[in-house]
Amino acid sequence: MTILVIAEHNNQSLNPGTLNTVAAATKLGGDIHVLVAGHNAGAAAQAATKIAVVAKVLHSDDAAYAHNLAENIATLIASIGKNYSHVAAPASFFGKNVLPRAAALLDVAQVTDVVAIESADTFVRPIYAGNALATVQITSTPILLTVRPTAFDPAAEGGSASVEALASTGDTGLSSFIGQELTKSERPDLQTAKIVISGGRGLGSGENYEKYIIPVADKLGAATGASRAAVDAGYVPNDYQVGQTGKIVAPNLYIAVGISGAIQHLAGMKDSKVIVAINKDSEAPIFQIADYGLVADLFEALPELEKALG
Amino acid sequence: MKIIVPVKRVIDAYVTIRVKADQSGVETANVKMSMNPFCEIAVEEAIRMKEAGKATEIIVVSAGPATVQETMRTAMAMGADRGIHILCDEEIQPLTMAKLLKAIVEKEQPGLVLTGKQAIDSENNQTGQMLAALLNWPQGTFASKIVLESDHAVVTREIDGGLETLKLKMPCVVTTDLRLNEPRYAALPNIMKAKKKQLDTVTPADLGVTVQSAIKTLKVTEPPKRQAGIKVASVEELVAKLKTEAKVI
Numbered sequence: 001m002t003i004l005v006i007a008e009h010n011n012q013s014l015n016p017g018t019l020n021t022v023a024a025a026t027k028l029g030g031d032i033h034v035l036v037a038g039h040n041a042g043a044a045a046q047a048a049t050k051i052a053v054v055a056k057v058l059h060s061d062d063a064a065y066a067h068n069l070a071e072n073i074a075t076l077i078a079s080i081g082k083n084y085s086h087v088a089a090p091a092s093f094f095g096k097n098v099l100p101r102a103a104a105l106l107d108v109a110q111v112t113d114v115v116a117i118e119s120a121d122t123f124v125r126p127i128y129a130g131n132a133l134a135t136v137q138i139t140s141t142p143i144l145l146t147v148r149p150t151a152f153d154p155a156a157e158g159g160s161a162s163v164e165a166l167a168s169t170g171d172t173g174l175s176s177f178i179g180q181e182l183t184k185s186e187r188p189d190l191q192t193a194k195i196v197i198s199g200g201r202g203l204g205s206g207e208n209y210e211k212y213i214i215p216v217a218d219k220l221g222a223a224t225g226a227s228r229a230a231v232d233a234g235y236v237p238n239d240y241q242v243g244q245t246g247k248i249v250a251p252n253l254y255i256a257v258g259i260s261g262a263i264q265h266l267a268g269m270k271d272s273k274v275i276v277a278i279n280k281d282s283e284a285p286i287f288q289i290a291d292y293g294l295v296a297d298l299f300e301a302l303p304e305l306e307k308a309l310g
Numbered sequence: 311m312k313i314i315v316p317v318k319r320v321i322d323a324y325v326t327i328r329v330k331a332d333q334s335g336v337e338t339a340n341v342k343m344s345m346n347p348f349c350e351i352a353v354e355e356a357i358r359m360k361e362a363g364k365a366t367e368i369i370v371v372s373a374g375p376a377t378v379q380e381t382m383r384t385a386m387a388m389g390a391d392r393g394i395h396i397l398c399d400e401e402i403q404p405l406t407m408a409k410l411l412k413a414i415v416e417k418e419q420p421g422l423v424l425t426g427k428q429a430i431d432s433e434n435n436q437t438g439q440m441l442a443a444l445l446n447w448p449q450g451t452f453a454s455k456i457v458l459e460s461d462h463a464v465v466t467r468e469i470d471g472g473l474e475t476l477k478l479k480m481p482c483v484v485t486t487d488l489r490l491n492e493p494r495y496a497a498l499p500n501i502m503k504a505k506k507k508q509l510d511t512v513t514p515a516d517l518g519v520t521v522q523s524a525i526k527t528l529k530v531t532e533p534p535k536r537q538a539g540i541k542v543a544s545v546e547e548l549v550a551k552l553k554t555e556a557k558v559i
């Protein structure tokens with residue numbers, strides 16, 4: 001059995017989710033190969049060789065892979081997929097875009113969002129916004145799966161795998177990249193941060209988000225997130241959204257401010273180690289899952305919190 | 311240009327999900343069903359394209375037992391022109407759904423397939439991508455903006471860390487994210503009119519597709535419940551607890 005992990009990267013370095021996916025792959029049993037498809041992505045391929053459990057890195061370098069176009073990368077994955085028992089990718093916007101396309105090209109099913117591995121063909125995955133867990137067995141091969149990164153600790157470094165060049169399958173010509181608008185932030189990445197502070201509708205405005213959430217985030221070195229209500233109201237950009245359809249996070253500390261706790265939001269953060277809720281409504285559902293609840297007006301509590309953090 | 315909009319009937323987003331005691335699935339008896347919210351966004355977007363003169367006909371497609379026709383009528387009340395119901399009582403998994411849709415696409419020859427990025431029940435997030443692969447069409451997943459030009463679509467997509475814009479050759483498959491639009495409610499006169507719109511029924515066999523279930527659900531369980539913790543009286547107490555008890559700051 002050999003397992004292929006599809007690396008998510010920006011040509012320079014690996015996205016942390018790749019390490020979690022490799023860690024999940026070790027639970028399947030078998031050699032692990034990592035595919036780095038990119039353009040001038042030697043640095044990312046080198047980074048993959050340093051993951052301790054990786055036996056081989058396949059590096060395919062072509063301008064067609066510069067921007068993660070699903071049409072091109074899925075074709076490449078499908079061209080080698082039959083050589084593997086499993087093909088795994090992070091269940092991120094990248095993996096969810098590319099892997100189902102590769103699955104259909106291979107004429108096999110795919111298991112999405114794996115949170116636990118019971119055996120080489122049996123997996124646990126959340127359904128209904130995490131309100132139920134399904135244990136599923138897949139009979140088609142190769143077995144394709146996307147792995148929820150927060151459910152697995154990252155694989156350790158310290159390896160020295162070899163790099164093998166893999167021929168490109170070229171550009172399908174179906175799509176092309178026009179541009180990207182990435183939210184610039186000096187803060188830790190929402191999905192890998194140890195502390196996350198999120199704001200909800202209770203903040204009332206984007207200005208208040210800046211004025212009340214940001215100073216506390218600065219003191220804690222925290223990543224900043226938001227509920228869907230806050231995003232829909234335009235307080236912060238879309239990619240701040242924590243929840244079923246946004247980011248799934250599981251930091252050591254999650255602070256929910258002015259967030260009532262809709263199921264949709266809880267699905268994105270309920271696996272956090274410690275949850276703090278600050279809300280003036282003592283009946284808010286968020287308090288039912290919070291380790292520490294503070295019933296207070298956030299406009300008073302947050303400046304106090306900032307001060308108390310010294 | 312025709313637009314095909316596949317929609318799924320799911321347990322309503324506001325219903326509390328209950329896992330069955332025998333772990334065979336979740337309770338669906340006497341539970342309110344609705345159109346998957348992401349599919350609703352796809353229907354709305356297709357209607358707006360037609361209103362803008364970019365499309366001529368909207369065909370809504372759904373697979374499942376006879377009850378899915380109710381959901382299809384909702385789409386027609388919103389503004390879809392006609393429906394194709396794939397009658398099937400078995401569970402339909404994404405790869406099979408993609409094959410069924412491929413057969414319909416080949417017959418109807420649409421310029422665009424618009425569908426939800428995922429269904430809120432099974433949460434697979436696969437069907438659109440799989441359909442695009444089988445048709446050898448480009449895909450624009452998680453779309454927050456779609457601009458149709460003469461022979462291509464410019465799709466803005468939600469990605470980790472921001473937005474990305476792609477140019478896709480037409481025909482193509484686009485899957486919708488939350489912020490693409492806000493779906494309209496169907497007005498009562500339109501609900502009445504929708505009952506008279508054409509709705510054809512086909513079977514997987516008619517489409518030459520065998521229903522396959524490569525994924526078997528062994529059991530469905532409740533996730534571990536998180537216990538409610540304590541209420542603290544002040545910010546000071548909160549900070550003290552986080553430092554000495556939880557040791558997370």
